[in-house]
Amino acid sequence: GAGVSQTPSNKVTEKGKYVELRCDPISGHTALYWYRQSLGQGPEFLIYFQGTGAADDSGLPNDRFFAVRPEGSVSTLKIQRTERGDSAVYLCASSQTVGANTEAFFGQGTRLTVV
């Protein structure tokens, strides 16, 4: 596609429920990133995929968070037993390759609200 697409754009869920957030990267981009942006903060790194594998998941806050990218394209961020503190905008980005000299293109994000 023309850009990184994230669905849904907004998600409201009840505390304790399970949610899935989807990211469609730019076609041909091998690297995919998830970030979380809380109100009034800059985005914080969660996880990064190179192809199908999670190359660095050091930013996932706990084991309720999990992400997959089974075919090396679309990725899903999964959150179990959601808590109100999980409310944030979840941003996905993709880049053609890895490294500082490659530009990461961001989607518009999914705004998750846990009530």
Place this chain on the structure above:
Amino acid sequence: AQSVTQPDIHITVSEGASLELRCNYSYGATPYLFWYVQSPGQGLQLLLKYFSGDTLVQGIKGFEAEFKRSQSSFNLRKPSVHWSDAAEYFCAVVRGIGFQKLVFGTGTRLLVSP
């Protein structure tokens, strides 16, 4: 650890006036630095980046930034602000073995007055 600090939460500038947004970094060696802009309803967009070489970097939309090692700064500037520049601006540095993780500052919200 590498990090960036944006000391100004909000800045208001009159349309047509010049702009400077501050960013300070903490890192021992030469960092890889970025400025991103986030407009309402839009994704983060890269304005410019610095890796090495010329310390004055030109970006899109008429923005530039200057890397000053002596001051550990990478301030963003624009000579004449337009109302459409109103947005949130983030400074960032890369981390990780493959330089794959962006570490963002807390952002500066730019308001443009008529």
